[in-house]
Every structure is written in structure tokens, then in C-alpha cells.
Amino acid sequence: MGTSAASRWNVSVQSNLRTGRAHSPSIWQRIAPNRASAVALLLALLVVGVAAPPMFQWAVLDATFPGSARTHCEVRGACWLFVAERLPQFLYGYYPAPERWRLHLIAAGIAAWCAMLMLPAFRRRLDVAIGAISVGLAAGYVLAAGGMFGLPKVETNLWGGLFVTLILSLTAMVASFPAGVALALARHARNPILRGLSGAFVEIIRGVPLLAILFLAVVLIPLFIPADGGIGLFARVVVGLCLYASAYMAEAIRGSLQSIPRGQFDAAAALGLRYWPAMRLVILPQVMRRAIPNIINTFIQILKDSTLVLIVGVFDLLGMVNLAVSDPKWMTNSTEGFVFAGLVFFVLCFTMSRLSLRAERLLSKGEGRVP
Amino acid sequence: MRPPGRRALPIQLLIYLAVAALAVAAALYAIEVMRMRGIQAGFGFLKNTAGFEIGFKLIRFDSTDSYGRAFVVALLNTLLVSGLSVVLGTAIGLLVAVARLAPIPAIKAAATMYVEAIRNTPLLFQLLALYAVSLAVLPPPRDSITVVGLALVNNRGIFLPSAGMTARAALAAIALVLLLAAYGWLSRRRSLGRPVLALTAIIAVALAASTLASMDWVVPKVLGFNVEGGIALVPELAVLVVALSLYSAAFIAETFRSGFLAVPAGQWHAAFALGLDRAATIRGVVLAQALRACLPALASQYINVIKASSLAAAVGFPDLMQVFGKTTLNQTGQAVEVIALTMAVYLVMSMTIAGAVHGYERRVAMER
Incomplete structure (x- = not known):
């Protein structure tokens, strides 16, 4: 540090006097540019100072942690023992303990897929990525359900916790991708029947609550499909969630489809491309690129809304936490359980929302540049 | 991008027919299932007695209602x-x-x-x-x-x-509304000045207070394990x-x-x-x-x-x-x-x- 802050300030004030231009603000001027800001800052610090110590006392000082060799919790502080004791259920539901390695394998597969997306060679191959995750998810279902290849069968009513949250929302996300593209293209098509059908589907699904769609799937599918008890509750919920996700994905994609200039369609036609080659080679790559922020936002919405399955009796992470705190033994520890669930959801959604922002910024940089 | 050729037409028609046939089959199956379960289709059930209570309601409802x-x-x-x-x-x-x-x-x-x-x-x-x-x-x-x-x-x-309406409260409330309406109507025609505004405000506050005071108030009380x-x-x-x-x-x-x-x-x-x-x-x-x-x-x-x-x-x-x-x-x-x-x-x-x-x-x- 050759030049101290003070001398730099001097220089900036001097140059300021000379040129009459504003100098670059110091750290204090940035935090509190005027008197109102200073008052607000002090008030904020006061609120934090009043609220933080009791919260810290509750969450850390008075709390009972799992490592402390105590089997009971202090009455005053937080009981993290409860979260630790119920953690297997929060993560796996009632999935039998000796079979949990299968879920770890699935998680490792998903992590590997995410890592693959980071590789530059795969970043541009959306089709490969979607194909890989579709095959992977199908394999994951087979692995988790068992009953094949010598694996013991695990009924879906034992599935639960974070595993169900992730597999449900991933399935809905992956399935909604091709369905959303198809619906968006159909709504953009010249054929009025196709346009009407896809428009009606999307508008009806988006006009009613997800809960109504879940009830519809759970109650009506057995009425219309001639198979006695063949389709379990879990599968029906998956269908409902996929219908819902497809409609919102269609809107996310249609938005950017409409923003593609008419000239792109004409140029593709001028090159002699028929409908599908034109879409695949010219239109869809641009549509996807522009739709990425919207698509990620739809993913966040799907992840958050997948919690609604607990109302129809599929116990995801939130459902397991809600179940655990209604146990009389842990009744007074509901706050700890919900803090845990909230943190998990926040980390997942916040990461995705940062990704969406980054994609938006990258896109706005590339936009309008002539290659 | 050429418009879909004529060859595509029969294929499209076939697809529409297949979708329609599937929908009809599903509907027929559902009607059959409902008949087997003894359920009368249609909205006639809306007239039947509900038989359940609703915990929170804005209008009167009990279990004998439809x-x-x-x-x-x-x-x-x-x-x-x-x-x-x-x-x-x-x-x-x-x-x-x-x-x-x-x-x-x-x-x-x-x-x-x-x-x-x-x-x-x-x-x-x-x-x-x-x-x-x-x-x-x-x-x-x-x-x-x-x-x-x-x-x-x-x-x-x-x-x-809770506040029950009484005749006196209603009279005071009507007077209040009339006063405010009259002031509003007059003040739009010409400026009334501060003394009139102050006088109106005092009367309005008095009327509002007497409306509230003459209403039939029931303050909730704890009785045993419940609130009355x-x-x-x-x-x-x-x-x-x-x-x-x-x-x-x-x-x-x-x-x-x-x-x-x-x-x-x-x-x-x-x-x-x-x-x-x-x-x-x-x-x-x-x-x-x-x-x-x-x-x-x-x-x-x-x-x-x-x-x-x-x-x-x-x-x-x-x-x-x-x-x-x-x-x-x-x-x-x-x-x-x-x-x-x-x-x-x-x-x-x-x-x-x-x-x-x-x-x-x-x-x-x-x-x-």
C-alpha cells in the first residue's frame, strides 16, 4: 500500500476542485451517502443488535447439538438433536436403511450430470444433456423401485423426504422440456386445430391451482384408465406435476419464440429448409438461448410447488418435516424442523436464481452482436 | 419453411381421429365405472343435504343445508x-x-x-x-x-x-353520512373556510362517537376452556x-x-x-x-x-x-x-x- 487512503482522498478532492467533477465515493460515502442513510443504518444496526443476541442464544448457546452426548434437550434452547434424529426420514422418508445406497447412487448420478454440464464440450449440446438426464432418471426410478435385477422391491409409499422432492421436481422439469417445446410450437402453428388444442391446454392448466390438477390426477386417472390399482398414488402425482410443469414451460418457451424476428423464419425458408429442419437448425437454438432465464425461473417454481404433493399424501421433504413436528414428542420443536426445511429449499432455489441471473447477463452481453 | 404438403393431410386427419377415439373410449369407460359404483352422474347432487358443518362462514350454514x-x-x-x-x-x-x-x-x-x-x-x-x-x-x-x-x-x-346495530346508532350513523355528504357537496361549489371545517369536524367526531357508543357491543370473554x-x-x-x-x-x-x-x-x-x-x-x-x-x-x-x-x-x-x-x-x-x-x-x-x-x-x- 504505497498511497494511503487519506492521500488518495486528497488527490481525489484536489482533482475534484480542479475539474469540478464528482470524485469516486469513499467506503463511508457508499454505505451512508446522506444523513437519512446514516439514521437508517443506525436503526438497522439497532434492530440487528436487539434481535440477533436472543436468536444466537437460542440457536447456538442454549441449543442441544447431536454431538453433546445428551439424549434430552434443554427446554430453553434449540433442539438440533431432533433434526439429527429425524435426518434419515427428512432425507429418505421410510426407505429401508439397508437399501439407501441406491438413493446415494442416484444422487451421485445427478451430481455427475451437473458436473458434465460444466464441461465446455457438453455445454452447447442441450439435446445430449436432456437425453442423458432422461435415461438417467428412468434408470433411477428402476433402481429406487427395485423388483428387478435381484434388487428387493421398495414400494413407493415408503419413498419420502428430500429424495422425493428432488426426483419429483427433476422428473417434472425433464418431462416438461419436450412437452413445453411441442406445446409452444403447436400454439405458434398455422393449423387452427393444433393451435386451439394447445392454447386451451396451456390456459386451462395455468388458470387453475396446482392443487386442483393434483386432485384431478389422483382422483380421475383411476376412473379413466382401465387398470385395477395399476397406477399408484406416486405415479398419478407425477403425471399431475408433469402436466402442470409442461403448461408453464410452454409459456416460458413461447415468450422467446415470439421474440424471434420474422426474418429468421423467412431466411430458413429461403435456404429451402422444410418445417422441422428449419426449427431444429435455425429457430429452436435461438429460442432456447433466449429462454434460459425464464426456463430456470420455471424450474424454481416447479421445485417450490412440488411441496404441494404433501396435501394429497405423498411425503416430500416438507411433508416429512410437517409429519415429524406433529409427533407429540417433538411438538415444541417445530421451529427447528422448519428452519432445516427452509434452509434446504432456500439453498436449492437461491442457487438456481443466481444461475438464472448469470444466464441473463451473459445473454444480454451476446445479444445484438454480429458474428 | 414450406407450408405442410398435401401428403400430410391424411396423416393429420388420422391423428385427430385417433385422439378423438381415445377420448370417447376413456369417457365411455368412466361412465361404466361410475355406473358400477352406483354413482348418479350429473349435477343433481347439489340439491342433496350436505350433512357436514363448515367451521368458518360468512353466511348462515348448517349441516341440513345443501x-x-x-x-x-x-x-x-x-x-x-x-x-x-x-x-x-x-x-x-x-x-x-x-x-x-x-x-x-x-x-x-x-x-x-x-x-x-x-x-x-x-x-x-x-x-x-x-x-x-x-x-x-x-x-x-x-x-x-x-x-x-x-x-x-x-x-x-x-x-x-362484535357490534350489534341499534336504532339510536343507526340514526347517528345516518346523520353522520348526511353531514359529510352535505359538506362535500357545498365545499365543491365554493370554499367554506376554516371555521366551518372545524365545526363540521367536531360534529362529525361527536356523531361517530355516539354511533359507536350506542351500538350493542359484546366483548369476548373467557369462560372455562372457551371464549364466549x-x-x-x-x-x-x-x-x-x-x-x-x-x-x-x-x-x-x-x-x-x-x-x-x-x-x-x-x-x-x-x-x-x-x-x-x-x-x-x-x-x-x-x-x-x-x-x-x-x-x-x-x-x-x-x-x-x-x-x-x-x-x-x-x-x-x-x-x-x-x-x-x-x-x-x-x-x-x-x-x-x-x-x-x-x-x-x-x-x-x-x-x-x-x-x-x-x-x-x-x-x-x-x-x-
Whole structure:
């Protein structure tokens, strides 16, 4: 540090006097540019100072942690023992303990897929990525359900916790991708029947609550499909969630489809491309690129809304936490359980929302540049 | 991109026929299943006696009333929850949006933290957490928290004093309305001056006080394990409205913020140049333009609130989804009719709002 802050300030004030231009603000001027800001800052610090110590006392000082060799919790502080004791259920539901390695394998597969997306060679191959995750998810279902290849069968009513949250929302996300593209293209098509059908589907699904769609799937599918008890509750919920996700994905994609200039369609036609080659080679790559922020936002919405399955009796992470705190033994520890669930959801959604922002910024940089 | 060739036509026709055949087959199968289960198809069941009670209702309802009336009661509850949440959510959202645009870093940071925390966790999580925590924190009726000796708060809900109308109260209220109307009418014709305003204000306050004083008040009281008298707001309603408004406020704040940002900076500068301060600039110049810019997005947030009010089913508040989608469906077994009716109601509400905004936009666009 050759030049101290003070001398730099001097220089900036001097140059300021000379040129009459504003100098670059110091750290204090940035935090509190005027008197109102200073008052607000002090008030904020006061609120934090009043609220933080009791919260810290509750969450850390008075709390009972799992490592402390105590089997009971202090009455005053937080009981993290409860979260630790119920953690297997929060993560796996009632999935039998000796079979949990299968879920770890699935998680490792998903992590590997995410890592693959980071590789530059795969970043541009959306089709490969979607194909890989579709095959992977199908394999994951087979692995988790068992009953094949010598694996013991695990009924879906034992599935639960974070595993169900992730597999449900991933399935809905992956399935909604091709369905959303198809619906968006159909709504953009010249054929009025196709346009009407896809428009009606999307508008009806988006006009009613997800809960109504879940009830519809759970109650009506057995009425219309001639198979006695063949389709379990879990599968029906998956269908409902996929219908819902497809409609919102269609809107996310249609938005950017409409923003593609008419000239792109004409140029593709001028090159002699028929409908599908034109879409695949010219239109869809641009549509996807522009739709990425919207698509990620739809993913966040799907992840958050997948919690609604607990109302129809599929116990995801939130459902397991809600179940655990209604146990009389842990009744007074509901706050700890919900803090845990909230943190998990926040980390997942916040990461995705940062990704969406980054994609938006990258896109706005590339936009309008002539290659 | 050539239009699809003639060869494609028979294939398309085949696909349409196949889809139609599938739909007909599914419908025939469903009718057969319902006949086997002994369910009479159609909406005739709406006239049958419901046989269940509804915990919270705006109009009279008991178990001898019909399913049709239960439907109306539930629909009113849904509208009440949505209406309250929309009003509260808009008010909070506007405040948060202004805070996020404030030139004061501490306020801006607080508002940003609020928006990020709410938007990145599920609404159902917030609802269930608020419900569980408030039931755990609030005392049982015997140890109710008393607010100014008038209202009671406990884990059975919020109990407010109820007011019955009496003839004297009605007279005073009518006099008050007449007074205010007369003042308003006269003051529009010519300026009345301060003494008249002061006199009117004094009489108005006196009339209002006498209206309130001569009403038939019933203050809620704790009797044993229960609360007697007063208006009871069940905890489910309070929790639902609070959770819905806080959640929608974060999204509405973002809508308002983008609306504010859509107002050109020149408008701010012009207002400042006229000597208006920040508050007056927002109220008089920016707000109207920002509202116009964000109206479509705001309407879709309101539609989301109506749809999200169906989460009442998670805490057991008797809204449309709970009373109709769950209880009535389970009792009557008329799955197709009940679900179709429920979905149709939500669809009509969504489309009414969307249509109204679309119409307004077209009118505004023509005026420009």
C-alpha cells in the first residue's frame, strides 16, 4: 500500500476542485451517502443488535447439538438433536436403511450430470444433456423401485423426504422440456386445430391451482384408465406435476419464440429448409438461448410447488418435516424442523436464481452482436 | 419453411381421429365405472343435504343445508381470503418496492433480503411454518392475551368485539353520512373556510362517537376452556391471510419495481426540478405511470393469489378446495362433476381478471 487512503482522498478532492467533477465515493460515502442513510443504518444496526443476541442464544448457546452426548434437550434452547434424529426420514422418508445406497447412487448420478454440464464440450449440446438426464432418471426410478435385477422391491409409499422432492421436481422439469417445446410450437402453428388444442391446454392448466390438477390426477386417472390399482398414488402425482410443469414451460418457451424476428423464419425458408429442419437448425437454438432465464425461473417454481404433493399424501421433504413436528414428542420443536426445511429449499432455489441471473447477463452481453 | 404438403393431410386427419377415439373410449369407460359404483352422474347432487358443518362462514350454514349452499359458502371464503391477501399484499409490496429503490443502502438491503428470503422458499413451507410456530407460541384460551381489554388472542384464534346495530346508532350513523355528504357537496361549489371545517369536524367526531357508543357491543370473554361472544377469526384464516400477503408482497414488490424502473429518468428529474421532494414525486408523478406499466404483471400476480388461496386445504381452512375438492368429493364420489366445477370456478376468476386488464390496456392504448 504505497498511497494511503487519506492521500488518495486528497488527490481525489484536489482533482475534484480542479475539474469540478464528482470524485469516486469513499467506503463511508457508499454505505451512508446522506444523513437519512446514516439514521437508517443506525436503526438497522439497532434492530440487528436487539434481535440477533436472543436468536444466537437460542440457536447456538442454549441449543442441544447431536454431538453433546445428551439424549434430552434443554427446554430453553434449540433442539438440533431432533433434526439429527429425524435426518434419515427428512432425507429418505421410510426407505429401508439397508437399501439407501441406491438413493446415494442416484444422487451421485445427478451430481455427475451437473458436473458434465460444466464441461465446455457438453455445454452447447442441450439435446445430449436432456437425453442423458432422461435415461438417467428412468434408470433411477428402476433402481429406487427395485423388483428387478435381484434388487428387493421398495414400494413407493415408503419413498419420502428430500429424495422425493428432488426426483419429483427433476422428473417434472425433464418431462416438461419436450412437452413445453411441442406445446409452444403447436400454439405458434398455422393449423387452427393444433393451435386451439394447445392454447386451451396451456390456459386451462395455468388458470387453475396446482392443487386442483393434483386432485384431478389422483382422483380421475383411476376412473379413466382401465387398470385395477395399476397406477399408484406416486405415479398419478407425477403425471399431475408433469402436466402442470409442461403448461408453464410452454409459456416460458413461447415468450422467446415470439421474440424471434420474422426474418429468421423467412431466411430458413429461403435456404429451402422444410418445417422441422428449419426449427431444429435455425429457430429452436435461438429460442432456447433466449429462454434460459425464464426456463430456470420455471424450474424454481416447479421445485417450490412440488411441496404441494404433501396435501394429497405423498411425503416430500416438507411433508416429512410437517409429519415429524406433529409427533407429540417433538411438538415444541417445530421451529427447528422448519428452519432445516427452509434452509434446504432456500439453498436449492437461491442457487438456481443466481444461475438464472448469470444466464441473463451473459445473454444480454451476446445479444445484438454480429458474428 | 414450406407450408405442410398435401401428403400430410391424411396423416393429420388420422391423428385427430385417433385422439378423438381415445377420448370417447376413456369417457365411455368412466361412465361404466361410475355406473358400477352406483354413482348418479350429473349435477343433481347439489340439491342433496350436505350433512357436514363448515367451521368458518360468512353466511348462515348448517349441516341440513345443501351441497349447493356449501359451494356458495366455500366460494365466499375463497373470495374473502383472496381479497384480504390482495389488499394487504399490494400495500406491503408497494412499501417494499419503494424501499428497494430508496437511495439508502440499509433500507435497500433489508428490502432485498426480504424479497430473496420469500421468493426462494415454497409458499406452503411458509404457511405450515407460520401455522405450527404460531400455534406453539400462542397461549390456550385460559391464558389469552388481552388487547386493550377488548380483543383476545389465543391459539383458538383472534376474538374481536362484535357490534350489534341499534336504532339510536343507526340514526347517528345516518346523520353522520348526511353531514359529510352535505359538506362535500357545498365545499365543491365554493370554499367554506376554516371555521366551518372545524365545526363540521367536531360534529362529525361527536356523531361517530355516539354511533359507536350506542351500538350493542359484546366483548369476548373467557369462560372455562372457551371464549364466549364477539367475532371469532379462526387461526387458520389469520395464518392463511398473513402468509399469502407476505408471499405475494415479495412478487408484487418486484412487479412494482420493474414498473418504477420503466418510468424514464427524465420524469424524476423534471419533478425534482419543479421542487417536489421524493415522496411527492412518487405520489404525484411516478406512481401513476409505473402502475400503468406494471398493470398486466400485477394482474397475473393477483391471479396467482387467488390460485394460491387453495392452499387453505393444507391448514384446514374451509375454502373452495377444502370444502368442495376434498369433503364434498369424498362424500358424494362425484369426482368428475366436483373437479370440473371447482376448476371452472378458478378458471372463471382467472379469466375475468385477465380479461378486465386486457380491456383496460386496450382502452389506455387507444387514448395514447
